[in-house]
Amino acid sequence: MDNYIKTWLFDIIKSIEEIDSYFPASKKFDIYTNDIRTKRAVERNIEIIGEAMGRILNENPNINISNSRKIVDARNKIIHGYDDISDDVVWGIVINHLPLLKQEAEKLLKE
Known part of the structure; x- marks a missing residue:
């Protein structure tokens, strides 16, 4: 695996x-929904995750990560469909x- 993929x-x-x-303390939906800064921070990190996944797929489309394409799609939805983002989604x-994504990424880094 090349260093670019490891970085992503x-x-x-x-x-x-x-x-x-x-x-x-624990992941609670009401903490997420009632704090706009937390919502925006979570969304931003999902954007980063999706962008990194898109770059990985461009470099190696056969990488073994579950729902890799859906991760990129979520990023695109948040960025381009910002006015239609569901808190539930x-x-x-x-x-x-x-x-699961974290587990898979950590496993790949160890290879």
């Missing part, structure tokens, strides 16, 4: 860790998809 994987991991840091990404 590292960026993905760091962005997920940053999102996790916004919820020190973003929260679903945070709770259901980012933990």
Whole structure:
């Protein structure tokens, strides 16, 4: 694996860790929805994750990361469809998809 992909994987991991840091006690939907700064920070990190994933896919379209294309699509939706972003969808990404993505990125970095 080349150093560019490793750098982008590292960026993905760091962005997920940053999102996790916004919820020190536990991840609660009401904390997310009631704090605009937290919402924007989470959205920004998902944008970074999606951009890094897009770059990885351009470099190696066969990389083994679950839902890699959907991650890029989420980034595009947040950036280009900012006026139609659902808190439920973003929260679903945070709770259901980012933990697995972090595991997969960490595993790839160890290879």
